Amino acid sequence: MFLARVTGSLVATQKVASMTGHKLLLVEPYRVDEKGGDRLVPTGRTFVVVDSLGAGVDEMVLVCQGSSARLTPETEKLPIDAVVIGLVDSVDVRGRVVFSNKPGS
Template structure:
């Protein structure tokens, strides 16, 4: 599981039938800044994820990746590798809030 920021939407008009109607997003993973530990910084990677919770651009989300992405009731039969499993309200590191929605 990791923290990521939603950076955009993906539209695919041609896809396998089981994916019809599922919202796709691009996300960029974030991590705690190793030097200052008082902020989140991007990792420079991008993932496409399935969103069943209604996240939007610039939201921070929790992502589950790998076979675990298919363990939610909504994604059990989908050919996916990453899914939004939570919308982040606050990130607290060592007693300091580094993100608040």
């Protein structure tokens, strides 16, 4: 699993039938900053993921990747390798909140 920020969406009008109706998002993984561990920083990579929860642009999400992405009831029969499995409320590293989705935090 990894943390990622939703950066956009993807539309594919031509796709396999089992993917019809599934929302696709672009996400950028984040990691804890190596220089102090006091913030999250982007990795510069981009992934396409299936959105099973209704995430929106700029939300921080938890992504499951690989064969495990097909282990949810919503994705068990889909040809995917990455899925949003959580909307992140906060991230705490060594007792310090490095991310919070609450305004003013």
